[in-house]
Amino acid sequence: MVKQTIQIFARVKPTVRKQPQGIYSIEEDEKLPTSLEIIVPRDLADGFVNNKRESYKFKFQRIFDQDANQEIVFENIAKPVAESVLAGYNGTIFAYGQTGSGKTFTITGGAERYSDRGIIPRTLSYIFEQLQKDSSKIYTTHISYLEIYNECGYDLLDPRHEASGLEDLPKVTILEDPDQNIHLKNLSLHQATTEEEALNLLFLGDTNRMIAETPMNQASTRSHCIFTIHLTSKQPGCATVRHAKLHLVDLAGSERVAKTGVGGQLLTEAKYINLSLHYLEQVIIALSEKHRLHIPYRNSMMTSVLRDSLGGNCMTTMIATLSLEKRNIDESISTCRFAQRVALIKNEAVLNEEVDPRLEIARLQKEIQELKDELAIVTGEMRTEALTEAELLQLEKLITAFLEDQDPESRLEVGADMRKIHYCFHHLKKILNDKKIHGSTVGLSEIKGQECQEPLREEYKKLQGILQQRDNEINILVNMLKKEKKKAQDALHLSSMNRSESRHSQSSPVPHGGNLEGSRTLLSSTPTTAQDSSLSSYRPSLLHRKTGMREEMSLGRQEAFEIFKRDHADSVTIEDNKQILKQRFSEAKALAESINEARSKIGISENIALPKMQDPLEEKLRSQVEEEKKRYKTMFKHLKALKVEIEHLQLIMDKAKVKLQKEFEDWWTEEATTLQDQQANSPAVNFLDHRTPSFQMPESQHREPLLLPNRSNVNIRKILPSPCLIQPSQEESSLSASLENSAPDRPASSIPLTGDRQTDSDILAFIKARQNVLQRKCLGSN
Ligand SMILES: Nc1ncnc2c1ncn2[C@@H]1O[C@H](COP(=O)(O)OP(=O)(O)OP(=O)(O)O)[C@@H](O)[C@H]1O
Numbered sequence: 189m190v191k192q193t194i195q196i197f198a199r200v201k202p203t204v205r206k207q208p209q210g211i212y213s214i215e216e217d218e219k220l221p222t223s224l225e226i227i228v229p230r231d232l233a234d235g236f237v238n239n240k241r242e243s244y245k246f247k248f249q250r251i252f253d254q255d256a257n258q259e260i261v262f263e264n265i266a267k268p269v270a271e272s273v274l275a276g277y278n279g280t281i282f283a284y285g286q287t288g289s290g291k292t293f294t295i296t297g298g299a300e301r302y303s304d305r306g307i308i309p310r311t312l313s314y315i316f317e318q319l320q321k322d323s324s325k326i327y328t329t330h331i332s333y334l335e336i337y338n339e340c341g342y343d344l345l346d347p348r349h350e351a352s353g354l355e356d357l358p359k360v361t362i363l364e365d366p367d368q369n370i371h372l373k374n375l376s377l378h379q380a381t382t383e384e385e386a387l388n389l390l391f392l393g394d395t396n397r398m399i400a401e402t403p404m405n406q407a408s409t410r411s412h413c414i415f416t417i418h419l420t421s422k423q424p425g426c427a428t429v430r431h432a433k434l435h436l437v438d439l440a441g442s443e444r445v446a447k448t449g450v451g452g453q454l455l456t457e458a459k460y461i462n463l464s465l466h467y468l469e470q471v472i473i474a475l476s477e478k479h480r481l482h483i484p485y486r487n488s489m490m491t492s493v494l495r496d497s498l499g500g501n502c503m504t505t506m507i508a509t510l511s512l513e514k515r516n517i518d519e520s521i522s523t524c525r526f527a528q529r530v531a532l533i534k535n536e537a538v539l540n541e542e543v544d545p546r547l548e549i550a551r552l553q554k555e556i557q558e559l560k561d562e563l564a565i566v567t568g569e570m571r572t573e574a575l576t577e578a579e580l581l582q583l584e585k586l587i588t589a590f591l592e593d594q595d596p597e598s599r600l601e602v603g604a605d606m607r608k609i610h611y612c613f614h615h616l617k618k619i620l621n622d623k624k625i626h627g628s629t630v631g632l633s634e635i636k637g638q639e640c641q642e643p644l645r646e647e648y649k650k651l652q653g654i655l656q657q658r659d660n661e662i663n664i665l666v667n668m669l670k671k672e673k674k675k676a677q678d679a680l681h682l683s684s685m686n687r688s689e690s691r692h693s694q695s696s697p698v699p700h701g702g703n704l705e706g707s708r709t710l711l712s713s714t715p716t717t718a719q720d721s722s723l724s725s726y727r728p729s730l731l732h733r734k735t736g737m738r739e740e741m742s743l744g745r746q747e748a749f750e751i752f753k754r755d756h757a758d759s760v761t762i763e764d765n766k767q768i769l770k771q772r773f774s775e776a777k778a779l780a781e782s783i784n785e786a787r788s789k790i791g792i793s794e795n796i797a798l799p800k801m802q803d804p805l806e807e808k809l810r811s812q813v814e815e816e817k818k819r820y821k822t823m824f825k826h827l828k829a830l831k832v833e834i835e836h837l838q839l840i841m842d843k844a845k846v847k848l849q850k851e852f853e854d855w856w857t858e859e860a861t862t863l864q865d866q867q868a869n870s871p872a873v874n875f876l877d878h879r880t881p882s883f884q885m886p887e888s889q890h891r892e893p894l895l896l897p898n899r900s901n902v903n904i905r906k907i908l909p910s911p912c913l914i915q916p917s918q919e920e921s922s923l924s925a926s927l928e929n930s931a932p933d934r935p936a937s938s939i940p941l942t943g944d945r946q947t948d949s950d951i952l953a954f955i956k957a958r959q960n961v962l963q964r965k966c967l968g969s970n
Pocket residue numbers: 200201202285286287288289290291292293294298408409410439440441509
């Protein structure tokens with residue numbers, strides 16, 4: 189049992205603007221920054237009057253200042269907890285702080301750079317690395333991801349449900365058994381056999397979380413999220429199984445209702461958040477008071493779920509995230525005060541061991557049989573009748589298996605039957621004699637030579653096995669690279685076709701998002717388990733399903749999406765990541781080539797027949813092979829790390845894409861609704877009238893004004909034909925005239941639209957295509 193108080197750490201978020209000097213200071217204790225002093229400026233009126241205290245001091249296990257990166261935070265906070273989870277103890281890390289103070293950044297990570305990976309992906313990486321190293325135990329890992337919003341639990345990982353809102357996700361409820369153990373009904377557990385599978389689950393949960401967000405429910409801010417790694421370990425042949433859980437918790441923003449200044453639905457949410465955080469505080473106060481018999485865990489879902497983590501069987505760590513800007517000082521002080529109370533809670537973590545009943549029954553049955561046999565021998569219970577043919581045959585088989593078994597501990601089990609025991613001795617003697625007769629024809633020197641060669645052969649066999657394994661791995665990686673290259677070429681070909689199509693024909697809408705999809709090949713072509721491949725294939729369709737986008741967009745919508753994408757604030761990050769991804773791919777390719785080279789060298793050396801006796805040539809050969817093997821291993825490790833990075837980057841890009849599409853859909857729907865309202869009084873739409881309201885980008889993403897008139901979203905000015913020298917047909921002339929007339933400097937003409945969004949888009953797409961045909965005719969005749 190390990191008795192420990194909850195460990196508290198503080199992390200200060202980098203400030204955007206320059207803050208007044210001396211708003212806080214960090215003192216070192218035994219070379220570690222452990223004491224934080226917050227100085228309240230004298231002019232600060234909100235909440236702190238001048239005659240109040242000016243400075244507040246708080247102690248932490250360690251404080252991470254603005255310049256601390258994600259790696260340092262992981263190494264110092266999460267790694268020790270992950271180690272105790274690997275040893276069989278429960279662990280919890282939770283981030284607490286006001287909205288925007290960096291909880292999600294610390295727990296999950298930033299969505300822009302690979303180096304911004306937070307505690308969850310780094311912990312997964314670390315745990316799977318350790319599991320791979322430890323071959324003494326059999327491990328199984330499961331993942332669950334729970335979101336608690338307004339006191340209701342939702343399963344973020346159920347792939348059976350297509351969520352477009354939080355209410356579509358399966359609801360999770362709490363059940364308590366007579367021993368007061370908490371069970372979460374409807375929370376799915378997913379096995380992850382590799383880091384990649386676990387990261388896919390994290391991605392799936394985060395995407396569901398993002399999709400479920402609406403402007404009314406900024407889930408990330410207003411909900412608590414608990415990502416749990418369930419680890420089971422067992423030693424082969426041993427009936428004891430160890431279970432450990434690691435909760436990684438991103439709590440809702442801790443600001444007070446008064447400060448949020450919200451009403452309606454948001455006020456309800458704020459109250460729920462405040463209530464659940466209030467209950468968390470109540471539990472913590474109760475736990476920090478000695479001799480308190482009743483701890484009010486049951487008051488809220490979050491405290492019920494984290495019951496063990498707070499004052500129970502768990503190694504718990506809290507990260508107080510602080511945004512030490514002038515306007516956030518009061519919230520930062522209250523976060524620190526909360527942390528000080530948390531630090532008083534003592535937990536008693538025990539190894540969660542239990543005996544697997546099936547293994548225990550088998551062990552006991554064996555023991556009973558052995559005891560019965562012993563008893564039969566001791567009591568002299570003898571059988572005299574002769575053994576049957578079948579029994580003799582069975583015994584011979586047992587003897588053969590016993591002789592062939594390489595395990596020195598293996599036993600020949602024939603039971604307490606002296607007839608069988610005698611027959612076994614008799615049969616063994618026969619085998620030995622037969623061997624002796626045959627053996628005499630073999631020369632003594634040859635036997636000696638064979639003895640020398642035996643270990644060499646074994647070593648050679650082992651190396652060949654490893655080589656075969658690595659060969660397979662390299663083939664898989666090379667195939668992945670080839671596929672990626674082909675995909676990139678296809679994408680290039682497709683985009684050039686699209687460009688020429690949009691210039692000349694504009695006849696068929698292009699499926700959206702092709703440019704990002706290309707990068708998925710590596711992931712989807714990676715050999716994984718059935719479950720993983722189902723997840724990988726789930727992801728691309730998730731982009732459509734979850735954002736509610738159709739697989740194919742109308743031409744107008746496609747054009748609007750392209751412009752929206754181009755002007756979106758995230759486009760620079762997406763481009764940057766694409767570049768990094770490309771770079772990593774070429775690095776991986778180069779590395780794969782070097783690995784192939786090293787492998788062939790090892791192969792050549794191993795193909796040379798080894799001399800029968802050890803000699804200098806063999807020694808040289810051996811050391812060369814060893815050298816190559818070392819080089820090969822290092823490169824292979826590097827390639828694996830690159831693969832993880834590439835996969836992570838792809839996940840980041842997928843996430844950005846889902847976000848982009850979702851924002852586009854929201855914006856599109858909003859604009860369409862507004863215009864529908866405006867057009868309700870006049871069914872005919874004024875095509876290019878400047879008075880017609882144009883689509884506007886959301887404020888934050890707006891760089892250039894978009895000229896996308898009415899719901900069709902087609903920029904007609906872009907598609908107007910250039911002056912033409914040939915005479916168009918009558919039909920073409922009238923169509924052309926109707927469009928020409930709609931130019932801003934001419935009297936506006938109207939094109940009747942149906943009011944149905946899709947039909948209108950199609951009508952306008954048709955007009956656009958016709959215009960292009962006209963334009964091409966013009967160009968052709970010129
Ligand atoms: N240590 C840090 N370094 C760089 N950027 C950070 C850091 N901490 C937070 N940020 C950035 O600040 C912003 C807000 O952070 P984050 O979303 O993690 O806050 P939060 O506390 O989780 O907020 P919420 O309660 O709304 O979920 C994000 O853009 C994030 O990238």
